[in-house]
Amino acid sequence: MKLFITFFTGICLLWVLVGCTESIEDFSRVDETRYDAAYAVPLIDSEVTLNELIGDVSEEISLTVDPDGLLRFRYSGEVPAVGSDIVFARLESIAQGVFVPITRSPQAAPFGGGADIDIDEVRIKGGLLNYSLPNGYDRPVTVTLSIPDARLDGVPFSVSADLPAYSGEGTPPTFQNRDTPVNLSGYVLTIPNDSLYFEYSIVGENGEDLAPSAQTVVSFTNLRFSYVEGYLGQELYPGLRDTVEVDFFDRYLEGEVFFEDPTITMTLTNTFGLPALAQVSVLNVVDVNGNVIPITGTAVEEGFYFNFPTIPGDTAITTFVFDNSNSNISEVLSARPVALDYEVNALINPDGDTDIIGFLTDTAAYSARVDVELPLYGQASGFVLRDTFPIDLMDRFGEVVGVDFRLTTRNGIPLSVSVEGTFLDENDNALADLTDGRIQLLDAAPIGAAGNVLNGGEPLINDVTFEDDRLDAIRSADRLVVALNFSTTGQGDVSVRVTNEQKLQVLLGAIVRVENR
Known part of the structure; x- marks a missing residue:
């Protein structure tokens, strides 16, 4: 004002x-x-x-013109984006050090983010693979380690080496890469049945299959991911709290004013590739006397779904308008507001539907923009x-x-x-x-x-x-x-x-x- x-x-x-x-x-x-x-x-x-x-x-403040010429004051605010780090942090905490003894082939290693998460695919942006494949037999052998579900440019991971016979004394001959670990950046892992499978063979000089020698191990360290796909469980992503300043009543002394059809518009920009429910945890107006007046309505109490992309890299936009038909906004905004206090959280997979396959990238985020519009009609x-x-x-x-x-x-x-x-x-x-x-x-x-x-x-x-x-x-x-x-x-x-x-x-x-x- x-x-x-x-x-x-x-x-x-x-x-x-x-x-x-x-x-x-x-x-x-x-x-x-x-x-x-x-x-x-x-x-x-x-x-x-x-x-x-x-x-x-x-x-933050603009004067807009409707197609019919009506002027509107628009007061805007936007909180910093909330990223996808919760799911990735859970995965990466598990994958900081994975030690897999190989005692059979194939050897299954549990790989998942928890009981409520079913991961189908991850893409690795960093991490190392070490292996130690000894020959404990008194004959020459050929050892081969493969991970069919770990692919780089479509090619499965596989290494092989010939080892001489073990003399029975000291350390057995070993094919290992302790000093030159495999850089897993760029690998794509598919995870059937919540496990990553290792295929290992140790074959004698006459073609006979042998059991893995003792101390045959594979280890992952410091795995970091850029993409995860599957059912990622229910998770609450807390938004940041923010305030939209409304200066229309800054210098108010007395009198009455009433706006016809004011609105509060929430615009959610989302790159999370899975269903989400916007939970409006705070939506209050502060009036000129410092009173806090809650905005009420079904969308505030129950939340509202927002759109999500189906292709990585895409962005989905959701616009939800609080107006006279779904809230008490006219009453509240005629109470001489000086600020709108708000916080919007995101609950992913709100319905718990495990058949919905979603995805997250390490750059995925959602952000909320709030516009308070006071039409110059009243x-x-x-x-x-x-x-x-x-x-x-x-x-x-x-x-x-x-x-x-x-x-x-x-x-x-x-x-x-x-x-x-x-x-x-x-x-x-x-x-x-x-x-x-x-x-x-x-x-x-x-x-x-x-x-x-x-x-x-x-x-x-x-x-x-x-x-x-x-x-x-x-x-x-x-x-x-x-x-x-x-x-x-x-x-x-x-x-x-x-x-x-x-x-x-x-x-x-x-x-x-x-x-x-």
């Missing part, structure tokens, strides 16, 4: 008092041969729309805002002894604005009033039955004079406290629509009186 304050007071008041001082200073340096004079100074002659006046505000009655503007008029008027301002407005916006103001010094002393009582800056434009403006309304003229003691008083002022009173057409009895086509005409002129002493 500070955008309205800045505009109405800035254009209609501060330009009067500050923006024209350079022109006034020019007249204060008139030639000394002149004694008393008055000069007419045109200051403003413009016709603008509210959209042009406000323009782009920031990444009612306001006696809605008062206050703001303070610093000013510096000391010695800037030179020999000016009086200034008469005339402000003429023709308002095509269905909003009336009146103003009161007081000049204060650095010690909070009231020096002078801006005007004698409240003055009407804008008269609300007339509207039709649908809340649309019928015409631009009649011109409104205000004259403000500064002279004598009043002019002297404000020379030492360092700030101006302004209270603006807003009401929609009909004193807030009916809803009005503010659109990008409605225009405001502002004409401001001054007569400057100077005196050489």
Whole structure:
């Protein structure tokens, strides 16, 4: 709302008092041969729309235009993305060190993330494989180790070597890679029946199959994964809590305002390749008095499903809108909010359907963006805002002894604005009033039955004079406290629509009186 304050007071008041001082200073340096004079100074002659006046505000605050021209204030917030590290951390904690004694062929090694997880495939981005394949027999042998379900570029892992006979003393001949472990980066593991299978053969010189020798082992260390596929269990990914600041009511004093059809839109961006339920753990409005008001509705209480990609690398977008049909949003957002507090968690595989095969990548994440939209379609009655503007008029008027301002407005916006103001010094002393009582800056434009403006309304003229003691008083002022009173057409009895086509005409002129002493 500070955008309205800045505009109405800035254009209609501060330009009067500050923006024209350079022109006034020019007249204060008139030639000394002149004694008393008055000069007419045109200051403003413009016709603008509210959209042009406000323009782009920031990444968090914007003014948007609907296809029918209706203006909306949008307040936005986004929490940092939540990654897929929970599942990967569980897998990698198990795979930090896997030691597999080979006593038969095939040899099964359990490989999974827990009782509730059924992994079908993983892709390795780092890790090492070591093997030690001794010959404990008194004859030469050929040893072969294969992992059919571990493939690099489609080729299964396999190594083989011929070993001489064991003499019976000392360490048996061994095929091992202790100093040159296999780098498993890029390997794809398929995991049938939650196990990884090792095929091992030790064949004598006459072709006879032999049992694995004692101390035949394979080990994995520091496995890290880039992709996992399967049923990955139910897991809660906690989101981060965030707040969307709503400045519309920052300077609120009193009065009522009601928005027709406000919305809170949650946009979830998801690269988790499996079903997920958005759980809204926090969705509260904080009002101007610090009260916390919960937003209620089925989606808040039960959550809502969000879309997920079916191909790695794709992104799924889900948009869920809280509106009058599914929540108490109109009631809550008419309670003069200053912030929206929210947190959205993700529960993966919420239905526990083990037939659904999902996937996660190590870069997968979901993020939540929240947009609070206040359409400029509604009612306001006696809605008062206050703001303070610093000013510096000391010695800037030179020999000016009086200034008469005339402000003429023709308002095509269905909003009336009146103003009161007081000049204060650095010690909070009231020096002078801006005007004698409240003055009407804008008269609300007339509207039709649908809340649309019928015409631009009649011109409104205000004259403000500064002279004598009043002019002297404000020379030492360092700030101006302004209270603006807003009401929609009909004193807030009916809803009005503010659109990008409605225009405001502002004409401001001054007569400057100077005196050489």
